[in-house]
Amino acid sequence: MSDEAGVMESTQGVSGVKVVAGLSPFQMGLARIRRNRGAIIAFWIVVFYVFVAALAPILVKVLNIDPYALDREAINDFGLPAGPMGGISWDHPFGVEPGTGRDILGRLMYGARISLLVGTIGTILTTTVGVTLGIVAGLRRGFVDSLISRLGDVTLAFPSLLLIIALANPMTQRLESWGIPAGNTARITYILTVLTFFGWVYMARLVRGQVLSLREREFVEAARSFGAGTGHLVFKQLLPNLWPQIIVFVSLSLPSYVALEATLSFLGVGLLAPAASWGIMLGDSVRYYRAAPTYLFIPGVTLMVLVLAFNLLGDGLRDAFDPRSDRQQL
Amino acid sequence: MKMRSKVLAIVALVGLVAGACGASGDGVQSGEESGGLSATLDGVKDGGTLYVLTSAEGASTLDPQRVYTGAELGAWGSTFTRTLTSYKPVAGKDGTSLVADMATDLGTASDDLTTWSFTLRDGITWEDGSEVTCADVAYGVSRTFGSEVTAFDGPQYAVSYLDIPEGDYDNLTAYPGPWLATEEEQALFDDAVSCDGKTITFNLKIPVADFNFTVSLLAFAPVPEAQDTADQYGLKPFSNGPFKVETYEEGKELVLVRNENWNAESDEVRAPKVDKIVWQFGLDETVIDERMLADSGDDKNAIVYGGILPVNLQIVFGDESLKDRRTDGFDGFVIYTMLNIKTVSCLEVRQAIWLALDREALRTAAGGPFTGEFAQSFVAPLLTTDYAPAKLLDGTKGDGTPNTKAAIAKMNEAKEKCPEVYAKATEDGLRFDHPDTDTWKKYMAIWIDTLGAAGIKINDNPIEQSKYYATINGDQGDLMSAGWAADWANASTVLPELFGKGGGFNYHNNEEDPAFAEFQTKVEEAKMETDRAAQAKLWKELNQYVIDQVWSIPGSASKAQNIVGSNVRGAYQWLPFGWYNLGDLGLAG
Numbered sequence: 001m002s003d004e005a006g007v008m009e010s011t012q013g014v015s016g017v018k019v020v021a022g023l024s025p026f027q028m029g030l031a032r033i034r035r036n037r038g039a040i041i042a043f044w045i046v047v048f049y050v051f052v053a054a055l056a057p058i059l060v061k062v063l064n065i066d067p068y069a070l071d072r073e074a075i076n077d078f079g080l081p082a083g084p085m086g087g088i089s090w091d092h093p094f095g096v097e098p099g100t101g102r103d104i105l106g107r108l109m110y111g112a113r114i115s116l117l118v119g120t121i122g123t124i125l126t127t128t129v130g131v132t133l134g135i136v137a138g139l140r141r142g143f144v145d146s147l148i149s150r151l152g153d154v155t156l157a158f159p160s161l162l163l164i165i166a167l168a169n170p171m172t173q174r175l176e177s178w179g180i181p182a183g184n185t186a187r188i189t190y191i192l193t194v195l196t197f198f199g200w201v202y203m204a205r206l207v208r209g210q211v212l213s214l215r216e217r218e219f220v221e222a223a224r225s226f227g228a229g230t231g232h233l234v235f236k237q238l239l240p241n242l243w244p245q246i247i248v249f250v251s252l253s254l255p256s257y258v259a260l261e262a263t264l265s266f267l268g269v270g271l272l273a274p275a276a277s278w279g280i281m282l283g284d285s286v287r288y289y290r291a292a293p294t295y296l297f298i299p300g301v302t303l304m305v306l307v308l309a310f311n312l313l314g315d316g317l318r319d320a321f322d323p324r325s326d327r328q329q330l
Numbered sequence: 331m332k333m334r335s336k337v338l339a340i341v342a343l344v345g346l347v348a349g350a351c352g353a354s355g356d357g358v359q360s361g362e363e364s365g366g367l368s369a370t371l372d373g374v375k376d377g378g379t380l381y382v383l384t385s386a387e388g389a390s391t392l393d394p395q396r397v398y399t400g401a402e403l404g405a406w407g408s409t410f411t412r413t414l415t416s417y418k419p420v421a422g423k424d425g426t427s428l429v430a431d432m433a434t435d436l437g438t439a440s441d442d443l444t445t446w447s448f449t450l451r452d453g454i455t456w457e458d459g460s461e462v463t464c465a466d467v468a469y470g471v472s473r474t475f476g477s478e479v480t481a482f483d484g485p486q487y488a489v490s491y492l493d494i495p496e497g498d499y500d501n502l503t504a505y506p507g508p509w510l511a512t513e514e515e516q517a518l519f520d521d522a523v524s525c526d527g528k529t530i531t532f533n534l535k536i537p538v539a540d541f542n543f544t545v546s547l548l549a550f551a552p553v554p555e556a557q558d559t560a561d562q563y564g565l566k567p568f569s570n571g572p573f574k575v576e577t578y579e580e581g582k583e584l585v586l587v588r589n590e591n592w593n594a595e596s597d598e599v600r601a602p603k604v605d606k607i608v609w610q611f612g613l614d615e616t617v618i619d620e621r622m623l624a625d626s627g628d629d630k631n632a633i634v635y636g637g638i639l640p641v642n643l644q645i646v647f648g649d650e651s652l653k654d655r656r657t658d659g660f661d662g663f664v665i666y667t668m669l670n671i672k673t674v675s676c677l678e679v680r681q682a683i684w685l686a687l688d689r690e691a692l693r694t695a696a697g698g699p700f701t702g703e704f705a706q707s708f709v710a711p712l713l714t715t716d717y718a719p720a721k722l723l724d725g726t727k728g729d730g731t732p733n734t735k736a737a738i739a740k741m742n743e744a745k746e747k748c749p750e751v752y753a754k755a756t757e758d759g760l761r762f763d764h765p766d767t768d769t770w771k772k773y774m775a776i777w778i779d780t781l782g783a784a785g786i787k788i789n790d791n792p793i794e795q796s797k798y799y800a801t802i803n804g805d806q807g808d809l810m811s812a813g814w815a816a817d818w819a820n821a822s823t824v825l826p827e828l829f830g831k832g833g834g835f836n837y838h839n840n841e842e843d844p845a846f847a848e849f850q851t852k853v854e855e856a857k858m859e860t861d862r863a864a865q866a867k868l869w870k871e872l873n874q875y876v877i878d879q880v881w882s883i884p885g886s887a888s889k890a891q892n893i894v895g896s897n898v899r900g901a902y903q904w905l906p907f908g909w910y911n912l913g914d915l916g917l918a919g
Contacts, residue, residue: 070691070779077698078644098641099695099772169794183789268766272790273774284768287616291641 026243029321039316045309053116056109065092067106068274074101086294095294097281104295107276108302114277115306118188119258122195123250129196130203131246135234137204138211145208152201160198167194168269184271191264195257202253206245214238244321251317255310262303278303366654368894369421369902374916379606380898381628382912384635385615388580393564394548395473396483400662400815401635403548404907408600408914409586409607410569414448414467414530415546416599419911421902423714426819428542431599432462432552432570436542443537443860444493448545450528453596456554457569457589464525466552469508472519474549475499476507479561484549485817486834491544492522493535509560539860543818572602572913584609603900603916615639622893625655630895631917633910638891640697646893647700657901658700661890661908662710662815665702667883670806672839676748678740679755679786680880683809684723686737686784688776690730693886695772702886704730707873708814708828709821711887712905715862716821718870720877737784754808759787763807766792770811806837813888818906821869826853829876838881845879 023031033039052059060066074087074096081087086095086104094105137148172190176182180189214220215238223237264270265279278299285296390399394411397403407416416431418424430436433448440446454462473480474488477500489501495518497504505511505519522533538544557568566575574589586607619642621629638646646656669680689704696702703711706719725736744752754760762777764770770792778788788809793801802810814835817823827833830853831841840846849872856868876882890908894901899916903909 068775068779070776072691072694075694076644077694078640078700079694079696079698080641080644097772099769100691100775102775268792268794272792273771274778274790280768280771284771287639287768288641289616291644 024240025321026240029244029247029317032320033316036316036319038312039320042309042312042316045305046313049112049306049309050116052109053112056113059109060106063093063105065103065106067103067110067276069102071096071101071103075099080288080291081295086292086298088294094298095292097284098288098292098295104281104298107281108278108299110276111278111281111299112302112306114188114271114275115258115261115303118191118195118261119254122192122199122257122260123254125192125196126199126253127203127246127250130200131207131242133200134204134207135211135238135242138208139215139230139234139238141212148204149208152204155198155201158198160194164191164194164198164264165267165269184275187269187271191261191269195260199253199257203246203249206249207242210242210245211238214241248314248318248321251310251314255307255314258310259303259307366656368655368896368898369657369900371899371916373918374603374899375918376603376916377605378603378631378897378917379608379628380604380915380917381632381895382607382609382635383613383618383621383629383632384609384611385613385618386636387612389578389584389609391483391564392567392575392578392584393480394470394484394551394553394567395480396564397548398484400907401909404904404909405912406567407546407548407551408571408912409573409602410567410571410575410589411548411551412454412462412570412597412599413546413548413551414450415542417546417904417906419599419601419904419914421904423905425902425905428546429599431546431597432467437545439539439541443539443541444534445531446534446538446541446545447529447531448542450530451596452528453593454570455591455593455596456557457574457591459591460554462552462554462570464528464530466554467530467550468520468523468525469555469558470551470553471523471549472505472508473553473558474507475501475503475505475519476509476560477501479507479509485547487544487547487817488549491532491534491536491538491541492519493533494518494522508555508558537858537860539862539865540818540820543820547817572597572600573607581612583611601914603914607912609635619893622895625896630897630919632895633898633901633915634892634894635909638893640701643697643700643891646891652893655896655898656891656893657903658891659889659903660710660712661888662712662905663813663888664705664708664710664815665811665813665885665888666705666708667885668806668810668812668837669881669883670808670810670837670839671843671881672806673754673808674751674760675843676744676751677880678744678747679751681723682737682740682744682755682784683760683781683786684737684880684883685725685733685740686781686786687883688730688732688780689885691776691780692773693730695776696769696886700889700891702888704728705884705887706877707887708876708882708884709824709869709873710815713816713819713821713824715819716824716866716869718873720870720874722877723880732780732783734780734783737786741785755786757787759789760808761789761791762809762811763791763793763798763802764811765795765798767795773811802837806839810837812837812882815908821866821873822857825869825872825876826857829853829881840879840881843879843881845875849875849879 074082074092075098076082079099081096081098083089088095092103094108096103097107133148137145168190172186175186175189180186220233220237223233262279262282265277266283270279271277281299285299289296389402391397392406394406397406407413412432414431414433415428415436418427418429428436432450432454434451437446437448450462450464456462471488474484474486489503495504496502499506505515524531534541544550552570554568565578569575569589572589572592573586576585576587578584588602588605616639618634619639622634646652674680693701706722707717709717711717725733727733762774774790781788791807814824814828827835829836829838829840829849831850852868852872856865856872859865859868897917897919899918900914901910904911
């Protein structure tokens, strides 16, 4: 459907009625997403989170909410937040953590840095590895294709979450012995490594399928008959047509990695004290739901809104870019 | 005995020699709150089903020779495992005095305290009606030696006290336990533990003044050889008490029903009331507290194994209508932080760590004053004979807050005296090993923050909770968290275990410390001392010595709180075990 639209617009250009530049699938998608209000709102929410995360060190100074400072005054003798609503006050806009009196807003901001960092780098790594292997498999076919596809099948057959938890300590120690700075650097490196190890398959399968179909198309045949090299084929012919799928895939895997970081921290495969992480906060807060419900509610909603925004944006992008998406009634 | 998770607060085994040294009513029980009406027997009726709610996935074991958790020792002892002696089933300090159980009296010792003998009462029967014999007791004791089955899980006093030659087996004796022993090897054990009719005699290799307390441990309970299923015995032990195991399924439930073949006349200790006791395992801790607060249906007949979550203390102790159903008191544990003397060999650095530490903040993070009192000794206050608050390091504040200024001064001294350790503590950082729990993440934030203020760097090293002690057994950090309670009312089950040569819980690597030799000599002296008052004086001096050397930093003398259903009666805190007398609990209404 969208392909036809593209062809029509360029035909108009050729006929000279109106000089319109030929639109790439990417440009057409952009035009369409601008009309999707939900996706635009989601986009700005994501921008807001990224902005807050990036500027967190400055913001906590401006707001005077040190995420690491202990505040004995803000908690009572039971270690619970003093005052109603989980200790919400001018000093601590979102309340304080039971036990230590550390500021929840400040910790949420620093937690956002970790979540987005893991989400972004994890997505970049899985996408890069996945796209590369997918293109290689699709283009080379034969033995290489079989090898990569079987490798993918084997990877998918692992009980990934169990392995991630079980391997956490030995692998982190191994990484440290390889010279990665001990502590949280090694732990984040581990999480990113396993995310990439288990995450590339989906991307690779998607790309491989696309490449297998694209390589038989006329424009690729034409380029090949002019003697185009592999480099030209990949970068000039195939990749521009793969971008829509890649963007959609990225926008859907980002939130799952953000949530996975929280899940892993919750399960104890996370960061060392005193680092802040949404997963650690959520895991801790469950015990306090009666005494300090805001402590469970606020980090929960923060995480939910971000993941929801990512998903809405991802849906919008898929509607806009994926030619076969039948949800799009353009 | 070892500390389980603090949150689970599976509590203590502390035996006390009440009266032995004129235990004075000295504020030790401050803050103690009895269970009010629920501790009495008002309106109690015979029969009914008592429920035990717990988040634990199962009992650690039902095998008498393997169990070592305080509350379980009390629970199994009061229901299906009788021993030669046991503790008096009453509330308060009297509950720590010893009474004859299967034995006719508290035992007879030779003058040099190396031979102890006990005579069995008539008419004690197993659940199949057969008689409990002296041979059954001897067989039970011999099981502790079989480390391939009992795996050193239980207390090892049989191994360290009984007069059996040293040898090459895992337990370092020449006797490998009843399952593997050859005839000659079995003869070695039979020399140490001999039977003459109904009288059993223990020959010890060292004098032990309170061996009759030792035999109250379930490790000295009888097991009939014909019923022994070795490593399966912990799933269905053979009962000689008022209850027997009907079914036991880990993760689900343990059902105890009345044992018709229990001979009440032979038992002056137990007074069972309910027909059935059902343990429900694997419940969510939060859900347990909710159910107990709601107090409806069968939960009125329920008790909790594991205590109230710290977060709910404010609710439970803020509500006067719960006055008759709640308890609060010391659980016998001292929580402390071990230092690795091999890596932190500099006394000044250790003193600086102590001074910089914010014990008040740590206690608040744990749940506040309810969770314990700042410890001044590694011996718990419940051991009144041996307990004396030590003089703490100069500059330590009584309210638990840090003295950062004094800590910095100590660090400056350390810079001159031991530059290597100083550099490690300030630049590389000290590795802190601890169980990986949500609460510990907060403790670490406090450690890092408060010690950082004195220029000491701490590196967080969380270890999976269930593997914690096994891990530090092999690889010790620079600092390590720990908790310990006495096995019975003698600091001989505390100080030598924690700091002495070959101590079962000594991870300090302190044997290379120049101060160690003097300590060890005095420990040997104290162990051999047969005059109890003189011995207590030595223990107090040794405790002061350890505190002066800062081999460990005492944190708090731990307390536990609990709540029972509104129909439960007889739920007093039984001091030796830090929990209820399970077998004697009754139901009203």
